[in-house]
Amino acid sequence: MKTLLVNGAAGTSKILVGESIDNLKAYIDAAHTVVITDSTVEGLYRGRLPDCPVITIGQGERIKTLETVTEIYRQLVALEADRSTFILGVGGGIVCDIAGFVASTYMRGTRFGFVSTTLLSQVDASVGGKNGVNFSGYKNMVGTFNQPEFVICDMALLKSLPPREVLCGFAEIIKHGAIASAPMVEFLEAHRDGALDLNSDIIAHLVYRSVEIKAGVVSRDEREHGERRKLNFGHTFGHALEKLTGIPHGEAVGIGMVLAAKLSVEKGFLPREDAARLEQLIDRFGLPVSPPVDLAAMLGAMKKDKKREGKRIHFVFLDAMGSARVEELGFDDLFHLASAARIA
Numbered sequence: 603m604k605t606l607l608v609n610g611a612a613g614t615s616k617i618l619v620g621e622s623i624d625n626l627k628a629y630i631d632a633a634h635t636v637v638i639t640d641s642t643v644e645g646l647y648r649g650r651l652p653d654c655p656v657i658t659i660g661q662g663e664r665i666k667t668l669e670t671v672t673e674i675y676r677q678l679v680a681l682e683a684d685r686s687t688f689i690l691g692v693g694g695g696i697v698c699d700i701a702g703f704v705a706s707t708y709m710r711g712t713r714f715g716f717v718s719t720t721l722l723s724q725v726d727a728s729v730g731g732k733n734g735v736n737f738s739g740y741k742n743m744v745g746t747f748n749q750p751e752f753v754i755c756d757m758a759l760l761k762s763l764p765p766r767e768v769l770c771g772f773a774e775i776i777k778h779g780a781i782a783s784a785p786m787v788e789f790l791e792a793h794r795d796g797a798l799d800l801n802s803d804i805i806a807h808l809v810y811r812s813v814e815i816k817a818g819v820v821s822r823d824e825r826e827h828g829e830r831r832k833l834n835f836g837h838t839f840g841h842a843l844e845k846l847t848g849i850p851h852g853e854a855v856g857i858g859m860v861l862a863a864k865l866s867v868e869k870g871f872l873p874r875e876d877a878a879r880l881e882q883l884i885d886r887f888g889l890p891v892s893p894p895v896d897l898a899a900m901l902g903a904m905k906k907d908k909k910r911e912g913k914r915i916h917f918v919f920l921d922a923m924g925s926a927r928v929e930e931l932g933f934d935d936l937f938h939l940a941s942a943a944r945i946a
């Protein structure tokens with residue numbers, strides 16, 4: 603097991619890469635803990651969780667709402683949870699985003715931590731302290747920045763994931779390589795088969811490197827005033843695609859990265875061969891690379907992105923494999939750039 607630290611304004615978060623869910627008792631006091639999880643995870647791991655109350659929510663992006671949060675508050679009140687209660691989110695990105703938001707707001711904040719059970723959540727969603735829910739059909743519109751005390755990333759749990767869910771995790775791993783580490787991209791190219799087979803050494807390396815990259819960025823810019831924006835590579839188009847089509851987050855981000863790389867070429871920032879190489883890598887990891895909707899529809903959805911400032915948006919480009927840059931663009935400029943790049 604290796605520990606990485608995320609330094610946030612309100613405290614330090616320990617990311618425990620390779621820790622086992624069976625060692626949970628070392629990190630919590632079961633007598634003062636309430637677990638928040640979803641029905642699938644509860645079915646798989648209930649017997650390995652501490653003996654404490656469990657609040658079970660449904661699944662999928664559609665339950666990431668204030669209504670779900672309200673229902674959890676109701677159950678916490680019924681359980682007589684108080685400010686000494688520890689909230690333990692056990693699940694993927696949706697459970698962790700909701701549990702973190704509930705813990706940050708219930709009675710103005712309780713302590714919390716996560717057991718992260720999906721690849722996407724281990725390499726990205728559970729790390730970095732972004733908690734929240736969707737609102738009015740838009741992603742992550744309401745939320746907080748607040749770091750969990752710990753995140754257990756037990757890679758043995760990944761074996762029970764559906765294959766499509768695993769692929770979504772690889773989208774965020776590829777993203778970390780694309781924005782911050784050319785050697786990681788080379789590693790993914792060289793070890794694609796072993797990675798897809800969830801070979802334990804290969805997965806351990808990829809989860810560790812992803813968390814290391816993300817922990818560094820978040821520790822330098824927790825509130826996303828600058829460098830953290832780079833973690834949104836592929837997400838401007840990605841969030842629009844999720845909203846328009848309902849495809850899973852990782853698939854939408856995979857397509858979003860292909861489109862953002864094409865725009866980077868059009869801008870003159872990225873050699874065409876690098877954009878083609880990234881597209882090939884995403885394709886080899888079994889992720890879609892073409893948008894199922896047209897450019898006008900994607901731009902329409904982007905205009906309601908929460909990161910929009912008036913008619914402008916921060917857009918993440920690549921300027922080399924392993925290096926990203928952020929530019930502020932007007933929607934008209936984005937439309938012209940995307941039209942010229944013939945992305946859809």
Ligand SMILES: O=C(O)C(=O)C[C@@H](O)[C@H](O)[C@H](O)COP(=O)(O)O
Nearest residue numbers: 726730732741742774830833834837
């Ligand atoms: O942690 C971040 O910062 C990221 O942008 C990572 C993203 O991969 C992740 O999907 C994040 O939740 C998106 O955040 P948002 O602020 O764009 O909703």
